[in-house]
Amino acid sequence: KPKKTWELNNFDIGRLLGRGKFGNVYLAREKESQFVVALKVLFKRQIGESNVEHQVRREIEIQSHLRHPHILRLYAYFHDDVRIYLILEYAPQGTLFNALQAQPMKRFDERQSATYIQALCSALLYLHERDIIHRDIKPENLLLGHKGVLKIADFGWSVHEPNSMRMTLCGTVDYLPPEMVQGKPHTKNVDLWSLGVLCFELLVGHAPFYSKNYDETYKKILKVDYKLPEHISKAASHLISKLLVLNPQHRLPLDQVMVHPWILAHTQ
Numbered sequence: 001k002p003k004k005t006w007e008l009n010n011f012d013i014g015r016l017l018g019r020g021k022f023g024n025v026y027l028a029r030e031k032e033s034q035f036v037v038a039l040k041v042l043f044k045r046q047i048g049e050s051n052v053e054h055q056v057r058r059e060i061e062i063q064s065h066l067r068h069p070h071i072l073r074l075y076a077y078f079h080d081d082v083r084i085y086l087i088l089e090y091a092p093q094g095t096l097f098n099a100l101q102a103q104p105m106k107r108f109d110e111r112q113s114a115t116y117i118q119a120l121c122s123a124l125l126y127l128h129e130r131d132i133i134h135r136d137i138k139p140e141n142l143l144l145g146h147k148g149v150l151k152i153a154d155f156g157w158s159v160h161e162p163n164s165m166r167m168t169l170c171g172t173v174d175y176l177p178p179e180m181v182q183g184k185p186h187t188k189n190v191d192l193w194s195l196g197v198l199c200f201e202l203l204v205g206h207a208p209f210y211s212k213n214y215d216e217t218y219k220k221i222l223k224v225d226y227k228l229p230e231h232i233s234k235a236a237s238h239l240i241s242k243l244l245v246l247n248p249q250h251r252l253p254l255d256q257v258m259v260h261p262w263i264l265a266h267t268q
């Protein structure tokens with residue numbers, strides 16, 4: 001059957017959820033069905049000025065065909081003269097970035113961290129099977145759905161959390177792998193590095209190469225210079241050490257991350 005075309009007045013618009021680089025994300029409800037969604041509004045002018053039309057088109061094309069429990073759904077999109085509207089799955093528990101900040105010790109325990117890493121790993125396997133890489137996995141781009149289920153929510157353009165202190169002009173550099181810091185072409189193994197950075201940050205509460213400025217951070221990334229606090233288990237530090245590896249080819253492949261003793265020990 002022909003795809004229904006949508007328009008803005010099919011929706012009641014709710015509160016602002018967050019501010020994006022190319023526009024904002026609002027809570028919204030489809031009037032007939034009362035179905036709650038997130039409506040991402042992108043301004044054509046800004047997209048044109050930043051010369052990313054092709055990227056936006058490609059990301060929408062990819063995202064609309066993905067079906068995975070840990071990847072946020074893009075249900076449909078429409079546009080008017082001025083804006084492009086993305087009708088996205090609504091994740092009711094907010095960003096992993098905010099959930100991390102809300103933790104008493106600003107970090108998660110090993111069970112919760114392993115649960116998030118396992119979910120992310122299965123989403124990345126699904127994406128890599130489809131030759132989709134560099135999903136820019138960092139806490140700001142991960143959402144928590146119903147029952148706190150993790151969802152990769154980014155479409156490749158950076159978003160400015162209302163309160164994330166570590167924004168640079170293109171997003172935090174904490175998650176960049178050495179090959180990208182050196183401007184080399186990146187393969188899907190960049191996601192293995194970012195998975196290691198995220199695993200560290202969930203368990204410790206800050207990124208492994210975090211420094212007062214980019215140059216310091218770049219230096220630490222290129223030297224893989226990080227220290228694990230005492231409270232981290234041996235199994236967790238083993239997994240992190242197998243992902244934060246300079247040579248992209250030597251990073252632990254996703255199917256082996258899935259069955260790593262730390263993951264198996266902390267997920268049912």
Ligand SMILES: Cc1cc(Nc2nc(/C=C/c3ccccc3)nc3cc(N4CCN(C)CC4)ccc23)n[nH]1
Binds near residue numbers: 038091161
């Ligand atoms: C696309 C999408 C978002 C989304 N849900 C939410 N997004 C954002 C923040 C979103 C955002 C967007 C652009 C830039 C920065 C942040 N914040 C949210 C905050 C939420 N709450 C309710 C739960 N509280 C614990 C924390 C605040 C709930 C859903 C949120 N579902 N689908």
